[in-house]
Amino acid sequence: MMKIKLEKAEDHELKLKPNENALGFGNHFTDHMFVMTYDQGQGWHDAEICKYKDFSLDPAAMVLHYGQAIFEGLKAYRGKDDQIFLFRPTANLERINASATRMCMPEVPVADVLKALKQLLELEREWIPRAAGSTLYIRPTMIATEAGLGVRPAKRFLFFIILCPVGAYYAEGFNPVKIFVTDKYVRAVRGGVGQAKTAGNYAASIMAAVEAKQQGYTQVLWLDAIERKYVEEVGTMNIFFKIDDELITPALNGSILPGITRDSVLRLTRDWGLKVTEREISIDEIIAANARGGLQEIFGTGTAAVISPVGSLHYKDQDYTINGGKTGQLAQRLFDEMQAIQYGRQPDPYDWMIKV
Numbered sequence: 001m002m003k004i005k006l007e008k009a010e011d012h013e014l015k016l017k018p019n020e021n022a023l024g025f026g027n028h029f030t031d032h033m034f035v036m037t038y039d040q041g042q043g044w045h046d047a048e049i050c051k052y053k054d055f056s057l058d059p060a061a062m063v064l065h066y067g068q069a070i071f072e073g074l075k076a077y078r079g080k081d082d083q084i085f086l087f088r089p090t091a092n093l094e095r096i097n098a099s100a101t102r103m104c105m106p107e108v109p110v111a112d113v114l115k116a117l118k119q120l121l122e123l124e125r126e127w128i129p130r131a132a133g134s135t136l137y138i139r140p141t142m143i144a145t146e147a148g149l150g151v152r153p154a155k156r157f158l159f160f161i162i163l164c165p166v167g168a169y170y171a172e173g174f175n176p177v178k179i180f181v182t183d184k185y186v187r188a189v190r191g192g193v194g195q196a197k198t199a200g201n202y203a204a205s206i207m208a209a210v211e212a213k214q215q216g217y218t219q220v221l222w223l224d225a226i227e228r229k230y231v232e233e234v235g236t237m238n239i240f241f242k243i244d245d246e247l248i249t250p251a252l253n254g255s256i257l258p259g260i261t262r263d264s265v266l267r268l269t270r271d272w273g274l275k276v277t278e279r280e281i282s283i284d285e286i287i288a289a290n291a292r293g294g295l296q297e298i299f300g301t302g303t304a305a306v307i308s309p310v311g312s313l314h315y316k317d318q319d320y321t322i323n324g325g326k327t328g329q330l331a332q333r334l335f336d337e338m339q340a341i342q343y344g345r346q347p348d349p350y351d352w353m354i355k356v
């Protein structure tokens with residue numbers, strides 16, 4: 001096992017905890033973080049839990065120029081009897097390794113990093129919020145730190161984990177979102193890096209999101225990059241459609257991010273006996289199903305929101321209302337069931353939860 005050095009912040013350096021009822025997302029960071037360094041030939045070394053602080057980087061650090069950067073997002077939940085739970089953390093660490101492979105970056109040792117994460121969470125236990133629906137968001141990240149301007153894989157990397165208390169996503173209950181279907185911009189193309197959680201994908205998506213917001217929409221629905229016809233994802237979430245009592249989600253094709261929430265929803269709904277299909281689905285099929293009354297629900301899935309119901313679609317200058325603009329029954333059931341498992345209120349038949 002990896003040795004982890006511990007260097008605690010001094011008492012006078014500890015931050016004041018933010019107001020739990022106004023946390024928002026990604027605004028506050030805890031007192032400590034985990035870091036480790038990789039050098040080619042040496043592997044991962046100098047693992048430590050230390051004070052949350054600035055990095056010092058060479059201006060030629062390769063991440064700043066060519067974007068070798070990958071990340072993950074998962075949550076710690078304060079559940080029943082003040083127990084702390086993680087939801088499928090090994091799946092996130094396996095996915096960061098898949099992203100690493102695609103980006104010519106080194107894999108991390110999954111068992112060691114999970115141990116380090118648990119140790120960090122124990123130290124930061126008081127930062128895990130108590131307000132209903134609030135969580136501690138966990139952001140593992142890896143960047144290329146070697147100085148150099150040649151375009152090639154770096155030989156030196158930094159891996160770190162930072163923690164961030166976040167508020168309930170739906171403080172006032174579900175609010176179905178208005179979605180702009182873009183056929184002007186694309187998120188990712190088969191053969192590219194769409195299935196990797198790599199920084200550039202998000203930089204590339206910002207302009208479409210800004211234009212959608214300017215027109216009054218919450219998120220962008222992405223179509224495939226080649227024909228601009230098949231649905232891929234919604235914002236930074238996977239997407240599901242319920243049509244004629246069948247649950248359909250786009251099959252993983254290389255340009256879609258393999259979401260852990262997506263995988264969990266597939267598992268739950270199959271076990272509930274629903275007809276569930278992973279396949280290509282075109283925007284025309286969805287509009288047609290809506291027109292004949294067969295489209296029952298649309299929702300997005302991801303760690304941040306868990307389930308995000310879609311109330312309307314805007315496509316080629318037309319607005320389409322979905323399920324009367326209301327949250328569907330299946331979206332509500334999935335949200336309730338997932339949250340009950342994540343907070344330890346309900347038995348976990350899948351062994352998804354890890355107790356810290």
Ligand SMILES: *Cc1c(COP(=O)(O)O)cnc(C)c1O
Pocket residue numbers: 073197233235236237238257258259260261262301302303304
């Ligand atoms: C992270 C992410 C998702 C959702 O993945 P989860 O593991 O469910 O959080 C979906 N799409 C994109 C583009 C993402 O970055």
